[in-house]
Amino acid sequence: MRPLPPAAALTLVALGGAAAAAQGVINAEFGARAGDPVLGAVVNNLVGTLLVALALLASSSARAGLRALRTARLPWWAYLGGLGGAAIVVIATYVVPLLGVAVFTIAQVAGSSLGGLAVDRTGLAPVGRLALTAPRVGGALLGVAAVSLAQLGRPLGDLALGGVLLAVLGGLAVALQSALNGRVSAVAGTVAGAAVNFAVSTVAVLTVATVAGGLARTPANWPADWYLWAGGLFGVTIVVALLVGVRSVGVLRTGLVLVAGQLAGSLLFDALLPDGAGLRLPVLLGALLTLLAALVAGRGGRRRIGPAPSASRPVAPAVDPLRTR
Numbered sequence: 001m002r003p004l005p006p007a008a009a010l011t012l013v014a015l016g017g018a019a020a021a022a023q024g025v026i027n028a029e030f031g032a033r034a035g036d037p038v039l040g041a042v043v044n045n046l047v048g049t050l051l052v053a054l055a056l057l058a059s060s061s062a063r064a065g066l067r068a069l070r071t072a073r074l075p076w077w078a079y080l081g082g083l084g085g086a087a088i089v090v091i092a093t094y095v096v097p098l099l100g101v102a103v104f105t106i107a108q109v110a111g112s113s114l115g116g117l118a119v120d121r122t123g124l125a126p127v128g129r130l131a132l133t134a135p136r137v138g139g140a141l142l143g144v145a146a147v148s149l150a151q152l153g154r155p156l157g158d159l160a161l162g163g164v165l166l167a168v169l170g171g172l173a174v175a176l177q178s179a180l181n182g183r184v185s186a187v188a189g190t191v192a193g194a195a196v197n198f199a200v201s202t203v204a205v206l207t208v209a210t211v212a213g214g215l216a217r218t219p220a221n222w223p224a225d226w227y228l229w230a231g232g233l234f235g236v237t238i239v240v241a242l243l244v245g246v247r248s249v250g251v252l253r254t255g256l257v258l259v260a261g262q263l264a265g266s267l268l269f270d271a272l273l274p275d276g277a278g279l280r281l282p283v284l285l286g287a288l289l290t291l292l293a294a295l296v297a298g299r300g301g302r303r304r305i306g307p308a309p310s311a312s313r314p315v316a317p318a319v320d321p322l323r324t325r
Contacts, residue, residue, distance in 0.1 A: 010254075048233070050198065052236060138297075139293045
């Protein structure tokens with residue numbers, strides 16, 4: 001499948017951001033009712049894996065995409081994008097209570113913006129190497145400022161340096177996840193790319209949950225509300241949106257638009273939920289400013305400094321700086 005036009009791809013990414021806001025609310029509530037926050041992440045990944053498996057069963061082209069990976073000659077580490085998704089879920093579970101949502105979100109976006117610039121520059125994403133231009137750097141900085149604005153009025157928590165660094169690393173992990181999954185989907189298609197992501201991330205999350213003791217005891221009463229089991233559906237939406245966006249415009253702009261959609265979704269939930277904070281002007285301004293950051297980052301077009309992948313050569317050695325022989 002050819003990449004979507006940038007406008008269509010970024011629209012889908014914005015919807016993925018709104019799904020991320022919903023997923024956060026659902027997973028947190030699931031973990032609270034189940035008695036362990038990590039259980040929300042476990043159920044999220046298991047449901048997402050099940051949905052992707054059903055999509056593979058229903059689509060012969062998706063299964064053909066998986067078979068194509070056998071001869072794709074991708075480096076082994078290209079299949080590890082799901083570790084980035086597992087990392088941010090686990091880090092958020094343990095770091096948000098320490099830092100608070102505001103500091104965690106700012107640090108995460110700082111990490112994902114820095115990571116987006118880096119992976120686009122080195123050519124890890126399937127669009128090829130993108131130059132480190134002033135608009136791209138300015139867009140990344142503007143995105144961090146926009147998210148900082150959106151967090152005004154929220155409790156800061158304790159500014160523990162270790163927690164902040166972990167949140168930044170989580171953002172870097174998300175950027176790597178987007179780039180690596182994009183490489184896989186460029187060869188195998190979107191559904192197959194999502195399948196590889198969930199296969200890796202689910203194993204990682206189950207491993208962490210086992211080590212942390214989250215699976216040692218099962219809840220006496222699992223949450224009965226059906227919507228609390230829909231986190232995996234939103235997770236699939238997010239992964240697919242990232243795959244589509246990265247193939248079209250690269251990691252940095254995809255990440256910025258995802259954050260804008262997430263802020264807009266958070267604003268909607270705050271307004272509609274009974275215990276929500278209501279409409280907050282800083283969040284609205286932050287969402288609009290993040291969209292502006294994505295526009296600034298794309299100003300002047302995508303100045304490539306290396307060849308972009310083609311249908312017959314999805315991952316070119318010339319843009320693979322980490323590949324070893």
